[in-house]
Amino acid sequence: MNKKCDKYEALFTFATEEEFQKHLLECDDCKREHEKMNRVSELIAEVKSEYTTRKDKYRHIKIACIFCMVLFAGVSFQTANNQYRIVETIMYGEQLTPEALGFPTDSYGLIMVDE
Secondary structure, three states, X not given: OOOOOOOHHHHHHHOOHHHHHHHHHHOHHHHHHHHHHHHHHHHHHHHHHHHHHHHHHHHHHHHHHHHHHHHHHHHHHHHHXXXXXXXXXXXXXXXXXXXXXXXXXXXXXXXXXXX
């Protein structure tokens, strides 16, 4: 009874290309294993472009979602700020500013603090 050769993985990993090819010519078990590995490699190469294309699509979708969220947040905050100013104007007759509240301010409108 023939025992199956189990040297394929070790030779594929650690042997030189010449030693590996020489063993493939001599051993039918390793030759069949090498043919299986080549078929798997071909299938992986064939599917690789589809995988990277799908990955790129998801990346574009993520970027679009982030852009929409940033845009929505910016518009929401600006709308809330404008609404706050409108409420101030309706309640107090003018927009509340540091100058209107009597705080000392500099030329930029910032509150001045004495040391």
